[in-house]
Amino acid sequence: MNKEKIIKAGKIASEVKEYAKSIIKKDMPLLEIAEKIEAKIIELGGKPAFPTNLSINEIAAHFTPSYNDETLASGLLKIDLGVHVDGWLSDTAFSLDLENNQENQKLIEASEKALENAIKISKKNISTSEVGKTIQETIESYEFAPIINLSGHSMEEYELHSGITIPNIDDKKQIFLQEGLYAIEPFATFGNGKVHDGKPSGIYMIIDTKNPRSQIAREVLDFVSEEYQTLPFCSRWIIKKLGTKALFGLKQLENNGNLHHFPQLIETSHSKVAQTENTILIEKDNAIVTTE
Ligand code: MN
Numbered sequence: 001m002n003k004e005k006i007i008k009a010g011k012i013a014s015e016v017k018e019y020a021k022s023i024i025k026k027d028m029p030l031l032e033i034a035e036k037i038e039a040k041i042i043e044l045g046g047k048p049a050f051p052t053n054l055s056i057n058e059i060a061a062h063f064t065p066s067y068n069d070e071t072l073a074s075g076l077l078k079i080d081l082g083v084h085v086d087g088w089l090s091d092t093a094f095s096l097d098l099e100n101n102q103e104n105q106k107l108i109e110a111s112e113k114a115l116e117n118a119i120k121i122s123k124k125n126i127s128t129s130e131v132g133k134t135i136q137e138t139i140e141s142y143e144f145a146p147i148i149n150l151s152g153h154s155m156e157e158y159e160l161h162s163g164i165t166i167p168n169i170d171d172k173k174q175i176f177l178q179e180g181l182y183a184i185e186p187f188a189t190f191g192n193g194k195v196h197d198g199k200p201s202g203i204y205m206i207i208d209t210k211n212p213r214s215q216i217a218r219e220v221l222d223f224v225s226e227e228y229q230t231l232p233f234c235s236r237w238i239i240k241k242l243g244t245k246a247l248f249g250l251k252q253l254e255n256n257g258n259l260h261h262f263p264q265l266i267e268t269s270h271s272k273v274a275q276t277e278n279t280i281l282i283e284k285d286n287a288i289v290t291t292e
Pocket residue numbers: 080081091092093185277
C-alpha cells in the first residue's frame with residue numbers, strides 16, 4: 001500500500017466532487033459533464049480510475065456518455081468518479097436532485113445517512129455483514145430499500161474490485177475488514193432493491209491479452225494495455241485517441257474474449273435510485289475517509 005498516493009488520489013477526487021457540484025445544472029449535456037470532470041482530474045495531477053458514471057433515475061450505475069451522446073442531465077443524477085495516482089485508487093459518488101423533488105431528496109438523504117453510519121462503524125476486524133446491516137437498517141428507516149446486488153468493495157493497486165465485498169444488506173457472512181482500502185457505496189431505491197443488466201455501457205475492461213487477428217484490434221489492445229492496464233475504460237476515450245475506426249477494434253476484442261463489456265445496471269422495477277460512496281483507508285488503529 002502506498003499511503004501517500006492513496007491520500008493524494010482521495011484528495012483529488014474530493015476536490016473534483018466539489019467542482020462537479022458547482023458546475024452541474026439541469027439540461028447540461030452529460031458528455032460535457034463527464035469531459036469536464038475527467039479534465040479536472042488530470043489538471044489536479046491524477047488520472048480517471050474509470051469512466052465517469054452519470055446515471056439517471058432507474059439506471060443505478062454504469063452509464064457513461066458515448067462520444068456522440070446527446071443526453072441531458074435531469075431527474076435524480078448519480079455522479080460516480082474515481083481517481084488513480086500510479087494505480088492507487090479512490091472511488092466516490094454523490095447524487096443530485098435536478099427536479100426540486102422532495103422524494104428524490106429523501107432518497108438521496110437515505111443513501112448519504114447510510115454511508116455516514118456505515119463509515120462510523122468501519123474499522124479493522126468489524127464484519128462486512130455488520131456494515132451491511134447498518135446500511136440496510138438506515139435505508140429501511142426511511143422506508144426505502146437498499147439494492148441487494150450492488151455492493152462496496154476492497155481495492156488494490158490497479159484493481160478496482162479486488163475481492164472483498166461490502167454488502168448493502170446484512171448478508172450474515174463472517175468476513176472481517178482488514179487493513180486496506182475499501183469503497184462503501186449504499187444505493188437506496190423506491191423499488192424492489194435489485195438491479196438487472198441493461199444495454200451495453202461502452203465501459204470495458206481487459207480480461208485477456210491474447211493476440212487478436214486484425215490490425216485495428218491489436219492497435220486498440222496495445223493502447224488500452226499501456227494506458228489503462230487493468231482499470232475500466234470507455235469507447236469515448238478510445239475514439240478520442242484512435243478515431244471512430246476504433247469501434248471495430250473494440251467489437252473484435254470483445255468477440256475475441258479480450259474485453260469484458262459492462263452492461264448498464266437498471267433497477268428491476270424501474271424505480272429511482274440514489275447512491276453515495278466514499279473510499280476509506282483502514283489502518284491498524286484508525287480509519288481515514290480519503291474522499292471527503
Ligand atoms: Mn464508484
